Amino acid sequence: MLLEKDPWNLVITGVGGQGNVLASQILGQILVDKGYLVTIGETYGASQRGGSVMSHLRVSTRDQFSPIIPEGQADLVIGLEPIEVLRVMTQYGNPGTMALINLRPVHPIEVIAGESRYPEVEEVLLKIKRLSSRIWILNATEIALDMGDPIFSNMVMLGALSALSLLPVDQEGFCSAAQKLMGSHRMQDNLLAFQKGKMAIKEYKNG
């Protein structure tokens, strides 16, 4: 399959501990299995949780690109956390960038400590909407919690991505890549999370 743009650039962002790296790895493996050239760059900090994290995915049919996306060249931002999407837009967004967002906030320690304020999610969405061409939303954490473990949120997000048909991500590809990377451990649950994500995605309408 040819890409609308080559390389096609995707950023997956979130907070340490949300499974950002695993999501990008599974997505990357799905695309490699389909014959694409993929490069993934990850922001690595200390292993402690709670900091902003981000993975860059470059997908191409012609070359292996660098693991860092140049300024303003993200085609899609997948946010496991709303304000992290905004942060990514400052460096990689452009008016044509699309965004897929998990609505559940993760409060920074400064917010917990009462030193800063977490904005209303609606306010953040409106801003992202202004800064992008299309946005989709879902509450992946809620869905995962309903399944009994917030750990599945990242798989819910991959399911949602598959519903957008921007990249060739289907259930079959997901299963084989997830199997390769995680083994058969909790495969049923992961697949269920993927399917639930596919169903839950909604286009966000301004206001």
Next chain:
Amino acid sequence: MSLIKTDAPGRRLLLMGNEAMARGALEAGVEVCAAYPGNPSSEIIGCLSQVAEEMGIYVEWSVNEKVALEVAAAASLAGLRGLAAMKQNGLNVASDFLLNLNLTGTKGGLVVVVCDDPSALSSSNEEDSRAFARLADLPLLEPSGFQEAKEMTKWAFELSEELGLPCLIRSVTRVSHARGNVELGELPTQRRRAHFDTSKPILPVPVVWAHRLLHQKLAKCRDRFHGSGFNQYRGPQRPELLILTSGAGFMYSLEAVSNLGLGDRVGIAKLGTTWPLPETFLKEQLARSQKVLFVEEVDPFMESNVKGFAAQNQTQLGPKIFLGKSSGTIPDIGELTPDHLIKVLRELFDVRYQPRPQAYIQEAMEAASHLAPPRTLGFCAGCPHRATYWAVKKALALDGREGFVLGDIGCYSLGMGPAGFFQMKTLHAMGSGAGLANGFGQLGRFGLDQPVLAVCGDSTFYHAAIPALVNAKYNGSSFLMLILDNRATAMTGFQPHPGTGRTAMGETVDPIDIEGLCRALGVQVKSVDPFDLDSTVEVLTDFLRQEKGVRVLVLKQECALVRGKRQGRLFKIRVDQDRCLGLQCGCNRLCTRVFRCPGLVWDSTSGKATVDDAICTGCGVCATICPASAILKEAV
């Protein structure tokens, strides 16, 4: 799951640079692999350890990098192939041995992979380890992509064997910790037999003779680099500008040139073999253009070497304009990005490039500064280090003599900031807290009357603190050593160490007891559970009061992430909303504002604290700190 053992030549996998190098070593038939964990290098040995049994190889996490190199070198001296991996700081530790091993030479292929961390994304410095290749007269290879990382590692073993020299590979974070397509090759089916030739000893003497031999080997290496496929040129025959690059700089250069549409004006020559210089290849490249731009990360290693080479050959090459770090064209600190290169080339060629409207940037920036509060790193919920630093802070305040903590490298380095209540005051190398304390602990004779404390983790204790402790005991230094024993090398991904009772290959062994070791040194030692804040503070105060000699306090409590996986929470925690006085009480939100466990949440509507059950790991420590006894713990 480890993909690197996949026995399917020709299959394309998405591999991390570190995994690609590990796979390259497997394809080369490596037999012995050793390392001390350190990001960005940890996964090389991490993934090899997972396949060790199946592949019939030996893999270990050594106590430090020097020992790791010695283990791999032993394999080489017995005719096998050995691999040692480390981060840039680790090569400093191993260098003492390396700078003798170069003289004695090696037998079976010996490859040392050093993963540098430009911009110090997970390090305490951004040193450029390539200097060691020159210092030790050793061949140096630099991969600039994932497939190449695999091929180069494989070739490095052959080169090492042919030359009888260890071969260095320098990777960087954006190669090691990035992922890309890698096509698999064949795995070997046979293992070598180890044999040590006892007919003559392996010594670097006579030194001058050995030094000359080393130089001869290096000259041979230069010849071998001629025609190496790892050195490539892309671009027009006679470009207006020649980029000379290596490592991740190659990817960034390609990206910048294509973004700006400069493909027919700029040529890119990439060196994969950076020391000794591949002279024939370089001559051909330098002849292409009068103007040369060096693109490499951290130090001007290639830049100064190539300039020296050009000066030596100036009658043939003619005058050149050299741009790079010395000219200020390329930054001489930090990692590079495609954007750095885009900016440099845009200015050199005066081309227009507007990735997005200026107004967009401004709006996004304003939105983020207004709506996206920063996230600083902290200790995990239920992390024993938070409790430890809390107890230290309290004990030092009670003591009242301005005591201070000298620290080193580990999760607990966050003790410098709010997460550790600003208690840790110095940060250098592994074990340097204990080493510095040796010195501070002798300054009483010069009037120092503040209590001296040092912290180190359990893994660091085995790595570098034991010699410091021996020194302190023998020379009569006075300080209090805190060993934060969380049963893990947590910062790099929970690799086992001699205190954990298991090995890299998953065997169960006898752990080496920290207290027993200290006792054997004749050092006074006690253990406490940092979750038991009251007794920890008590023992600390008591130990601080004894002013003479070195005392060791082991703070034993498992890393929250390890415990979480093993047994779940210790207590069920809730805040009694009637007792919590929040802003009204004198506590001034001690729990959330100061103690800052992310499991505690400040509810601004009720003006009281609550517990977030999704985050709290139930360690129970917060119950002790609340002055109103509003935080209740129930056993689960």
